[in-house]
Amino acid sequence: MIKSLLVSLALIASSALAAPATLTSKTSCSATAVSCSSSASSNTCCSPKYGLVVLVQQWVPGYGPDDAFTLHGLWPDECNGSYAPSNGCDSSRQWTNIESIVENYGPSTLHSDMLTYWPSDAESNNDFWSHEWDKHGTCVSTYAPTCYGSSYTKYEDVIDYFTKVLELRAQYDLYSALADANITPGGSYSVSDMQDAIQSAFGVTAKIDCSSGTLSDIEINFVVKGTTTYIPQNTSGSTCKGTVDYPSK
Ligand SMILES: *[C@@H]1O[C@H](CO)[C@@H](O)[C@H](O)[C@H]1NC(C)=O
Ligand SMILES: *[C@@H]1O[C@H](CO)[C@@H](O)[C@H](O)[C@H]1NC(C)=O
Numbered sequence: 001m002i003k004s005l006l007v008s009l010a011l012i013a014s015s016a017l018a019a020p021a022t023l024t025s026k027t028s029c030s031a032t033a034v035s036c037s038s039s040a041s042s043n044t045c046c047s048p049k050y051g052l053v054v055l056v057q058q059w060v061p062g063y064g065p066d067d068a069f070t071l072h073g074l075w076p077d078e079c080n081g082s083y084a085p086s087n088g089c090d091s092s093r094q095w096t097n098i099e100s101i102v103e104n105y106g107p108s109t110l111h112s113d114m115l116t117y118w119p120s121d122a123e124s125n126n127d128f129w130s131h132e133w134d135k136h137g138t139c140v141s142t143y144a145p146t147c148y149g150s151s152y153t154k155y156e157d158v159i160d161y162f163t164k165v166l167e168l169r170a171q172y173d174l175y176s177a178l179a180d181a182n183i184t185p186g187g188s189y190s191v192s193d194m195q196d197a198i199q200s201a202f203g204v205t206a207k208i209d210c211s212s213g214t215l216s217d218i219e220i221n222f223v224v225k226g227t228t229t230y231i232p233q234n235t236s237g238s239t240c241k242g243t244v245d246y247p248s249k
Contacts, residue, residue: 177201
């Protein structure tokens, strides 16, 4: 109690010194505010401004573990199906060297987890990750450096974003959700059986996307309670129809 009071006072003091009146901090956050709802906090450090967040996982033979989807990314949306500014949200933080930032500033496991679960299937990993950060990561308002107050350390925003996306991938493990319903690579399945498997694992529907009848990626939307609790939403708009080819890697 005393400790948290001191922390609050320290935060108030530092924000009073450092921040113009328009800047927000986490001192007034409501733990129950849910993004994209009428309870959403107007403090964009307390819940994400672009608060309908889309987790996109892909199935690309040749990339990543045989028993895991890999990441495309986490895309903040304006709560209505439109991506947050498509050229990113903070040009002052659009880095082109994300791989070296992750290696030099992240925990030792972060880079190896990204190599495993977030490989690029086109450009270099560095270019892919830098693109994801520049276009989407800078749009997660809760990771803006001002939200950390005086405790911010260099690139903490970058590290926290990539760490959170990897955590969501592990939590919303699509391979296991499908395998639990005996839907495994190397076969063809009805899209409704795949949808049922995802629904029984996570309680929501997903957007299941195909390219020429072959599974390509699966999206799940979330709203965010406070800054860290991602609540899955029913997600519509699947482009797969009828029977879906789920190839082995
Ligand atoms: C979504 O909301 C944003 C911000 O209010 C607006 O600029 C955009 O046009 C909206 N998009 C759609 C598809 O309604
Ligand atoms: C998703 O849809 C199902 C079936 O219509 C419903 O029971 C459930 O409450 C919905 N979940 C959310 C988070 O909206």
